[in-house]
Amino acid sequence: MRYQEIVKFHGHECPGLAIGYRMASTGLKAIESVRAEDEELVSIVENDACGVDALQCVTGCTFGKGNLIFRDYGKHVFTIYSRSTRKGVRVVFLDQNVPDNVRKDRKIFAEWILSEPQETILSVTSVTVPEPEPAKIRDSVPCTICDETVMESRFRNMDGKSVCIPCFEKHQSIKQSATRDG
Numbered sequence: 790m791r792y793q794e795i796v797k798f799h800g801h802e803c804p805g806l807a808i809g810y811r812m813a814s815t816g817l818k819a820i821e822s823v824r825a826e827d828e829e830l831v832s833i834v835e836n837d838a839c840g841v842d843a844l845q846c847v848t849g850c851t852f853g854k855g856n857l858i859f860r861d862y863g864k865h866v867f868t869i870y871s872r873s874t875r876k877g878v879r880v881v882f883l884d885q886n887v888p889d890n891v892r893k894d895r896k897i898f899a900e901w902i903l904s905e906p907q908e909t910i911l912s913v914t915s916v917t918v919p920e921p922e923p924a925k926i927r928d929s930v931p932c933t934i935c936d937e938t939v940m941e942s943r944f945r946n947m948d949g950k951s952v953c954i955p956c957f958e959k960h961q962s963i964k965q966s967a968t969r970d971g
Contacts, residue, residue: 790824790846792903799842804895807902808865809840812880812911813847816869819913820876825849828856831870831921835862855924870918877918883910932956 792810796802813832817823822830825848832850834841837859844850844867850857865882886909891901902910929938932953945957952960 795843795846798846799839802896802899803839804898804902805839806843807899808882808910809838809843809867810847811902811907812840812865812867812882813844813869815907815911815913816867816878816880817848819878819880819915820869820871820874822869822871822874822876825854825856828854828923829872831856831858831872831918833858833860833868833870833918835860835864835866837861838865840865840867856921858921868916868918870920872920875920877916879914879916881912881914883912886910934960 792807795806795810799806816832824830830848830850832844832848834844834857841857845857848869850869852859865884866879868877868879870877887898887901891898907913927940927942930941930944930951931938932944933950934952934956937953939953941951943954944951945954946952947957947960
């Protein structure tokens with residue numbers, strides 16, 4: 790996928806998107822793969838920043854297909870794994886190599902990321918990834934309190950009733966308030 794198409798999908802050009810584009814493209818090349826149509830690839834992202842949009846476009850890994858895994862570590866790190874070849878790579882953005890004067894202008898920073906040699910901005914390491922399970926399709930059933938449908942694996946048991954997490958948490962909060970006030 791071309792970078793300008795990814796900018797259009799994301800809504801604006803920024804350094805984070807450029808970082809994600811370079812990381813995802815480099816990762817696919819390193820594992821000798823192409824964009825996933827279904828669940829052939831699995832990506833593990835360690836942040837929820839702009840670059841993840843680029844990764845989704847480049848790799849075809851998405852939350853909806855169950856092959857995009859989020860770990861909230863706050864790092865510009867993507868791990869990309871091919872189920873068919875069993876090859877995996879961990880791609881790390883080398884933020885410490887960005888000159889201070891480049892950081893001052895977002896447009897210049899994004900252009901710099903897109904034009905720098907890979908070895909200047911990225912570390913690519915082969916890794917072994919315990920293969921994640923393919924996405925499971927689960928039934929949805931209504932919450933006994935709010936009647937909104939919920940994936941059955943996300944229900945909480947409240948007094949023998951299956952309730953969604955928000956209703957459960959609301960009930961727990963009310964219960965705790967009553968205990969404190971009582």
